[in-house]
Structure formats: C-alpha cells, structure tokens
Amino acid sequence: MATELPRKEAAVIGVGWAGGIIASELAKDGIEVIGLERGAERTVDDFIMQKDELRYAVRYDLMQDLSKETLTFRNDRDMRALPMRQMGSFLLGTDLGGAGVHWNGQCPRFLPYDFEIRSQTIDRYGEDKIPDDMPLQDWGISYEDMEEYFAQFDATIGTSGEDNEMTAPRSTEYPTPPMVETPAIRMFKEASSDLGLHPYQGASANLTEAYTNPDGQTIQQCQYCSFCERFGCDYQAKSDPIITVIPTAKETGNFELRTHANVRRISYDGEYTDGVYFIDTRTGEEFFQPADMVILTTYVMNNTRLLLESEIGTPYDPDTQSGVIGKNYCYQIMAEAQGYFDQQFNLYAGAGALAGQLDDYNGDNFDHGDLDFIHGGTIQLTQTGIRPINTNPVPPGTKQWGSEFKEANAYYLFRTLSVGSQGASMPYVNNYLDLDPTYTDRFGDPLLRMTYNFTEQDRNLAAHQTQRMEEIMQEMGANEIVANPDIGDYNIMPYQTTHNTGGVIMGADPETSAVNNYLQMWDCENLFVVGASAFPHNSGYNPTPTVGALSYRAVEGIKQYYENPGPLA
Amino acid sequence: MADENDEQNSGISRRQFLKNSGYIAGGLVGGGLLGGVFAQNFLGTTDAPDIDTDDEVDTTSPGELTQARMFFKRQEDFDVLSAAVERIFPDDDTGPGAISLAVPYFIDKQLAGEYGFNSREYMEGPFFEGAPTQGPQTGLLRRDAFLHGVRTIQNIAEDHFDESFFDLESETQDEILEAFEEGEVDMTGIASDEFFSKLRTATIEGAYSDPVYGGNLNMDGWRQIGYPGSQMSYTNVIEEEEFVEMDPVSLHDHHE
Numbered sequence: 020m021a022t023e024l025p026r027k028e029a030a031v032i033g034v035g036w037a038g039g040i041i042a043s044e045l046a047k048d049g050i051e052v053i054g055l056e057r058g059a060e061r062t063v064d065d066f067i068m069q070k071d072e073l074r075y076a077v078r079y080d081l082m083q084d085l086s087k088e089t090l091t092f093r094n095d096r097d098m099r100a101l102p103m104r105q106m107g108s109f110l111l112g113t114d115l116g117g118a119g120v121h122w123n124g125q126c127p128r129f130l131p132y133d134f135e136i137r138s139q140t141i142d143r144y145g146e147d148k149i150p151d152d153m154p155l156q157d158w159g160i161s162y163e164d165m166e167e168y169f170a171q172f173d174a175t176i177g178t179s180g181e182d183n184e185m186t187a188p189r190s191t192e193y194p195t196p197p198m199v200e201t202p203a204i205r206m207f208k209e210a211s212s213d214l215g216l217h218p219y220q221g222a223s224a225n226l227t228e229a230y231t232n233p234d235g236q237t238i239q240q241c242q243y244c245s246f247c248e249r250f251g252c253d254y255q256a257k258s259d260p261i262i263t264v265i266p267t268a269k270e271t272g273n274f275e276l277r278t279h280a281n282v283r284r285i286s287y288d289g290e291y292t293d294g295v296y297f298i299d300t301r302t303g304e305e306f307f308q309p310a311d312m313v314i315l316t317t318y319v320m321n322n323t324r325l326l327l328e329s330e331i332g333t334p335y336d337p338d339t340q341s342g343v344i345g346k347n348y349c350y351q352i353m354a355e356a357q358g359y360f361d362q363q364f365n366l367y368a369g370a371g372a373l374a375g376q377l378d379d380y381n382g383d384n385f386d387h388g389d390l391d392f393i394h395g396g397t398i399q400l401t402q403t404g405i406r407p408i409n410t411n412p413v414p415p416g417t418k419q420w421g422s423e424f425k426e427a428n429a430y431y432l433f434r435t436l437s438v439g440s441q442g443a444s445m446p447y448v449n450n451y452l453d454l455d456p457t458y459t460d461r462f463g464d465p466l467l468r469m470t471y472n473f474t475e476q477d478r479n480l481a482a483h484q485t486q487r488m489e490e491i492m493q494e495m496g497a498n499e500i501v502a503n504p505d506i507g508d509y510n511i512m513p514y515q516t517t518h519n520t521g522g523v524i525m526g527a528d529p530e531t532s533a534v535n536n537y538l539q540m541w542d543c544e545n546l547f548v549v550g551a552s553a554f555p556h557n558s559g560y561n562p563t564p565t566v567g568a569l570s571y572r573a574v575e576g577i578k579q580y581y582e583n584p585g586p587l588a
Numbered sequence: 589m590a591d592e593n594d595e596q597n598s599g600i601s602r603r604q605f606l607k608n609s610g611y612i613a614g615g616l617v618g619g620g621l622l623g624g625v626f627a628q629n630f631l632g633t634t635d636a637p638d639i640d641t642d643d644e645v646d647t648t649s650p651g652e653l654t655q656a657r658m659f660f661k662r663q664e665d666f667d668v669l670s671a672a673v674e675r676i677f678p679d680d681d682t683g684p685g686a687i688s689l690a691v692p693y694f695i696d697k698q699l700a701g702e703y704g705f706n707s708r709e710y711m712e713g714p715f716f717e718g719a720p721t722q723g724p725q726t727g728l729l730r731r732d733a734f735l736h737g738v739r740t741i742q743n744i745a746e747d748h749f750d751e752s753f754f755d756l757e758s759e760t761q762d763e764i765l766e767a768f769e770e771g772e773v774d775m776t777g778i779a780s781d782e783f784f785s786k787l788r789t790a791t792i793e794g795a796y797s798d799p800v801y802g803g804n805l806n807m808d809g810w811r812q813i814g815y816p817g818s819q820m821s822y823t824n825v826i827e828e829e830e831f832v833e834m835d836p837v838s839l840h841d842h843h844e
C-alpha cells in the first residue's frame with residue numbers, strides 16, 4: 020500500500036530544465052509545487068573535481084544508471100528489440116538539474132519554418148514534396164507566437180550570441196556578447212564567407228561575462244576550460260538549472276523538492292489525474308503524491324513511457340498510423356568533414372558552445388526545389404576543447420595501435436579540425452516508441468522500446484550537408500579531407516547526440532497530436548507534458564532553447580488552467 | 589633506516605621473505621611458489637639490488653605503494669596483460685610506453701571495481717546475439733572477459749610458439765594480437781576482436797586518464813602528446829595564433 024502524502028497544487032515530475040522552469044514560474048506565482056526527482060540532489064560543490072575525462076566523459080558519471088533502467092532498440096519492426104546495455108548514441112541525464120547540468124550550452128532557436136513546416140513546404144513546393152510515409156505536421160503555434168517565450172528563456176540563462184540574417188528573428192538583444200573567435204573558428208568563418216555563406220558566432224549558455232538574470236541569479240564568466248560537454252561547470256559559468264531556476268523556485272518558499280523519488284505511474288480515471296505514485300529509491304517504499312495538476316518533465320523517453328504505462332492517451336499504432344503516444348520519434352542527422360592541417364591549433368582549450376556556425380543550409384533557407392529532401396542542418400566548427408581519451412584523430416589507414424598510432428596521434432591531435440552538421444530529422448511512420456514486451460526495469464515495469472532507422476530523406480540530407488562541408492574544408496586549406504557521405508543504418512553505440520525528440524507531440528488536432536499548444540494533454544486536461552517529446556519533428560539545431568520556450572508557454576497555460584480549469588485550446 | 593626489529597613489527601615483507609629464505613641467494617628464481625617473474629617486479633629486470641647488503645633501504649616511493657594487484661590473482665595473467673598493452677602502446681621515440689606509464693596497474697584497478705563488474709550497465713537477460721547496430725549484448729562481465737582474453741593470448745603463445753607470450757619477440761606478439769584484432773581467435777562469450785578493442789581502449793584510457801587512476805604515470809602520457817591536462821583556465825590562450833605549450837597539471841592540483 021502506498022503511503023499518501025499531503026496534497027499539492029502542482030506536482031512536477033523530473034527536475035531538469037523543463038521541470039525547473041515550470042516549478043520556478045508556478046512557485047513565483049504563489050502556487051504550491053512539489054518537484055519529484057528520481058536522482059540525487061546536486062549542487063555546484065559537486066563540480067570542484069570535475070576535470071576528469073575518464074570519470075565524466077568516458078564512464079558517464081553524471082548520467083543515467085542503466086542497470087536500473089534503460090530502453091530497448093531495434094532498427095525496424097522485423098528485428099527483435101534488445102536492451103541498450105551500455106550508453107552510447109545519446110547520454111540520458113539524471114539527478115537534480117537533469118541533462119541540463121552536463122550539456123554543452125549551444126543555444127540556437129528553431130526557425131519560423133519549423134513551426135509551420137507542413138504548410139510552408141506545401142506552399143512552396145506542393146503536396147508531392149512530402150512523402151506519404153512522412154507524417155509531417157505543423158506545431159499548432161507559430162514562431163511569432165512563440166517568440167516571447169524564447170526571449171524569456173534567453174533572459175533566464177543569459178544567452179551569449181550575435182545576430183545573423185539566417186537565424187530566427189528576435190525581439191530582444193542577446194543578453195551577453197558573443198564568445199571569442201579562435202584562429203580555427205576564424206579560418207572557418209573566412210572560408211565560408213569567401214564561399215558566399217553567412218557565418219556567425221553560435222549562441223551559447225557558456226557566458227562571456229557575469230550576468231544576473233531577472234530572478235536575481237548570477238551566472239559567471241566562462242574560462243574556456245574545455246571540461247564542459249558531459250561535465251558540470253566548476254565556475255558556474257554554464258547556465259544550468261541548479262544555478263538558475265531551481266534556486267529561484269526554492270527562494271519562493273512555495274517549492275518542495277523530493278529527490279530519490281522515482282515516479283512509476285500517473286493516476287488517471289479516464290478524464291483527470293489526481294496525482295502520481297513513486298518509489299523512494301533509498302528504501303523501496305511506495306508513496307502516492309496527490310496533486311491538482313501534474314506536469315510531466317522527465318525527458319522524451321520517460322514522458323512517453325509513463326503515459327503508456329499509465330494508459331493515458333491512445334498508443335500509436337504503426338499499422339493503422341492511428342493513435343498518438345510514441346508517434347514521430349525523431350533524432351538528429353549528424354554529418355562531419357574532418358581536415359588535416361600543418362598548423363597546430365590550441366584545441367585543448369575550448370567551451371561546450373564555442374562555435375563558428377552558419378545556417379545557409381538549414382531549414383528552408385535554401386531552395387529545395389531540385390533536392391530529394393526537405394530541411395537541412397546548421398553547420399558548425401565547434402571548439403569544445405579536445406580531451407585525449409576520446410579524441411585520437413589519426414588519418415584513415417593509420418594502424419590503430421603500436422608506434423604508428425602513437426606517432427600519428429601525437430602529430431595530428433592539434434592539427435585536425437572538424438566541421439559538423441546537425442541535420443534535421445523528419446518523422447517516419449515506422450520510427451516510433453512503445454513498450455517492450457520482454458525487458459523490464461528494476462521495478463519490473465516494461466522498458467521503452469525504440470524502433471528507429473535513418474530514412475531516404477535522412478541519407479540524402481546527410482550526403483548534401485557532407486558535400487557542403489567538404490567545400491568549406493577545401494576552402495580552409497586542409498591537406499587531406501575525410502568525410503563519409505553515407506550514414507548507413509542508425510547504430511545505438513557511437514555517440515551522436517542527445518537530441519531525442521517526439522513521442523508526445525503537440526499540434527492543433529487531437530487525432531494527430533497528444534498535447535495542445537499549451538502542452539496540455541488532449542486526453543487529460545490537468546496533465547501537462549513538457550519537453551522535446553512535444554516536437555513533431557526535430558530541427559537542424561540543438562533543442563534546448565525550444566524546450567525552454569515551450570516550458571514558458573506551458574507555464575502560461577498552467578496558470579490559466581489554475582485560475583480557470585478546462586481545456587485551453 | 590629499517591633494522592631487523594622494525595621489519596618484524598611491520599610484518600615480514602615479501603622482499604624480506606625472499607631474502608631470508610635464500611631463494612635469491614641460491615639463484616633459484618622462478619617456479620610455482622614464487623612465480624617466474626618475481627625478479628622482474630621486485631628487483632627490476634636489469635638492475636637487481638645487491639641482496640647481500642645488510643642495510644635495507646626502502647626506496648619505495650609513496651606512489652609505488654599503490655602498485656600492486658587488486659584484481660589479477662595470478663602473476664602470469666598480469667604479465668601477459670603487461671606485455672600485450674606494451675605492444676599496443678610501446679615505449680618508442682614518441683614517448684614512454686604502457687608499462688612505464690603503469691597502464692597494467694590502471695587496468696587491474698579498473699577491473700577490480702565498477703568497470704569490471706559492469707555495474708552501471710543493463711545486465712539482465714534474456715541474452716541474444718543482436719545486430720551490430722544494437723550494441724554489446726554479452727552477459728560476460730568485463731573482468732571475466734579480460735581474464736579469458738589474457739589466458740587465451742597465453743595459450744596461443746604456448747601452443748604455437750612454445751613460450752610465454754611475454755617472452756616472445758615483439759613481432760610475434762604483434763602477430764598474435766593482430767589475430768585477435770581480426771576476430772580470428774575462438775573465444776567464449778565474446779568475439780576476439782571485441783576483446784581486442786576493449787583491451788586497446790583500456791590501454792588508451794590508462795595512458796591518457798588522470799594519474800589519480802594509477803596510469804599516465806607522472807603525466808608522461810599527456811606530455812608525449814603535448815596535452816596540458818586539467819588547467820583551470822584558458823582565457824589567456826584561447827585566441828592565440830601560436831601553439832602554446834605548457835606543463836600539464838592533474839586533479840592533484842585541484843585537490844586541497
């Protein structure tokens with residue numbers, strides 16, 4: 020029997036960026052909020068010894084413990100899904116602050132095109148441009164209507180950056196100036212300018228100067244220390260939830276945080292939720308947390324899984340292409356061109372979001388009339404700071420061990436530059452999430468099952484981006500360029516990116532979407548499901564500013580609902 | 589200076605035991621009890637101390653006190669491991685090799701803990717062979733894979749060359765390792781190329797991880813590639829055109 024706890028007005032499940040933003044905004048408004056986080060508490064004192072590649076970047080100290088919970092994976096429906104036994108392709112967050120603690124902090128906004136992708140594609144190229152098996156959907160809200168929420172997120176985290184004609188229009192200045200231009204980044208920008216492209220310094224949550232946000236939280240100045248992606252920042256210079264929204268929530272006195280609280284079920288009577296069941300992972304004891312409103316912010320995987328396990332909303336069925344939960348799982352189509360140079364660059368220095376970048380081949384910024392794909396991807400030369408275990412850039416054909424390897428590695432380590440594209444990922448009827456019939460987590464609950472592979476669209480997009488990047492590398496004067504235009508089948512092991520999206524998508528129609536444009540569930544009006552799970556497709560950019568903006572959008576809906584319960588759209 | 593009494597108070601050391609028991613004096617080195625390689629480890633291969641000296645000077649540095657086996661029970665397994673990682677990361681013109689960097693001790697320590705037990709990985713069955721895109725699917729723990737791997741290396745050396753792996757010429761050692769790399773060796777529960785890849789990765793980790801883990805001794809793994817370790821800040825060099833070399837620092841400098 021679950022022990023019943025005192026009722027709260029709002030229960031936020033999972034306290035990362037999305038949960039932290041929502042908790043802080045509701046608590047500021049006087050709403051009594053409890054945050055239930057499965058992982059441990061975490062403060063900046065945890066990061067004093069953070070400059071340890073093996074522990075954090077290789078053994079994934081800050082990430083989800085897969086012995087307790089993972090997912091299963093197969094490329095297509097004819098394969099047997101097998102557990103992701105080790106982490107690889109993406110790195111799931113856990114503990115207070117979630118993945119927001121060990122992100123890079125690259126902060127682009129999605130394009131206006133993204134929010135109305137279906138209508139704009141049809142307007143410009145006609146209905147035939149969209150393949151039958153691509154459930155491409157508008158998001159149910161325009162960028163124009165989303166802009167104020169993007170601005171709120173930027174103000175909270177202090178985004179550093181500079182304007183560019185190819186990026187989404189802004190109503191406010193970047194709160195802090197752009198990051199420094201390193202010699203390698205300058206080379207990239209000069210080469211791409213010479214090719215007629217429009218490079219700029221990427222938007223960043225590694226701040227270039229100390230910044231105090233509207234809530235009074237201060238973020239410090241980045242030291243380009245290079246232990247950024249996969250690490251917590253020991254300088255408090257990378258905006259993360261534990262130095263911004265979570266302390267803001269706590270300071271209101273209206274926010275109670277409960278860690279080691281692993282939510283297993285959302286209680287649902289077919290119309291409303293009245294709270295959630297969780298296990299205290301330290302003792303195994305089960306609790307029921309009653310709440311007037313539940314906000315689910317456990318990231319893509321568990322947002323989808325908890326709805327399926329709680330039987331809220333209709334599960335997606337790929338045979339009939341009906342149902343919504345688990346639909347439109349998308350990822351990111353990564354491509355790369357590596358160049359070898361004579362010159363040595365100070366590549367051991369860097370920051371997670373230090374990048375020269377261009378969007379000439381992103382969104383619909385270029386004509387797709389004669390191309391066999393839609394959308395594109397941002398192209399970047401990032402200088403995140405290389406670390407020696409994970410970076411051994413020896414030219415192809417070099418023996419991978421012995422003296423030949425040692426010598427090549429020592430020579431090329433600081434003479435290799437890489438230009439990468441984060442390609443957009445379009446939905447496909449057979450790429451989806453459901454519950455695994457065989458494998459379970461430590462509580463005996465079914466694991467999430469991911470069915471996913473790259474499509475023709477993805478392969479064509481990646482090949483196109485690779486060619487563009489080779490042109491840039493050539494112009495940069497590389498002696499030798501290595502690029503593979505063929506992305507093959509999706510493989511769950513090599514790290515690609517932690518930009519998973521979809522599963523609980525937003526839209527204007529309950530038949531084709533799970534949540535409305537306030538992230539309120541069509542099938543459960545006092546349940547809001549927030550995160551990249553709401554993206555109907557993934558853009559050619561990092562997702563978090565759009566997650567942040569949707570969180571602020573949801574806040575507005577939740578506040579309205581609190582005053583005046585009922586469907587919001 | 590240690591005298592007889594001190595030696596006894598602190599318990600008899602292996603060194604003292606060997607000395608007292610006359611194994612060294614008698615020139616009898618090797619055999620089951622002491623292991624064929626005791627001379628290598630305790631006395632150094634080329635530079636055996638004069639065992640007749642009565643004055644025992646303990647020259648062990650505090651760092652070396654952490655150099656003992658936590659995982660590998662048999663000396664022979666550890667010696668095969670050492671010889672193999674030295675081929676993967678040899679002593680050469682680029683810089684010190686795996687043994688000088690204490691990589692075997694690093695691997696031994698890693699296998700003794702979380703890494704060896706695959707503690708943070710999903711290890712529930714049922715186990716099936718998956719597609720290459722589905723990642724590792726073996727139920728074999730890393731510690732067992734490494735033991736099985738080094739013993740398979742040794743078996744091949746003995747079967748084909750009638751010698752221990754660590755006594756073979758380096759070219760022959762390489763041939764054996766290449767057979768593993770190519771997946772040509774029969775193993776149970778793991779393909780030989782997977783084992784080789786684990787061994788290679790562990791070697792690279794031992795050469796380039798922070799010295800706190802017992803490898804990368806004296807930061808010489810980092811020095812030979814010009815990696816400056818865990819500096820606090822790069823605001824001074826981030827915009828520099830010229831390559832800036834600096835002496836590496838490690839976590840030890842971050843810890844008070």
Ligand SMILES: Cc1cc2nc3c(=O)[nH]c(=O)nc-3n(C[C@H](O)[C@H](O)[C@H](O)COP(=O)(O)OP(=O)(O)OC[C@H]3O[C@@H](n4cnc5c(N)ncnc54)[C@H](O)[C@@H]3O)c2cc1C
Pocket residue numbers: 032033034035036037038055056057058110111112113114115116117118119120121122123124125126127248249280281282283316317318319321371372517518549550551561562563564566
């Ligand atoms: C290495 C890395 C680099 C990245 N770099 C960038 C970048 O440069 N730019 C960018 O835009 N994005 C980046 N991302 C992605 C970014 O981190 C995520 O988009 C963002 O953190 C998502 O926030 P979230 O709040 O939705 O989810 P999360 O941060 O994952 O938070 C979810 C929280 O829910 C908790 N939780 C899960 N299940 C349960 C449960 N059952 N019960 C209770 N609690 C639960 C988790 O423990 C976690 O704390 C990166 C990610 C990684 C891993």
Ligand code: SF4
Pocket residue numbers: 224225226240241242243244245246247248250251252253254255256257369370371
């Ligand atoms: S690079 Fe900058 S933001 Fe990133 S961890 Fe270092 S100091 Fe912090």
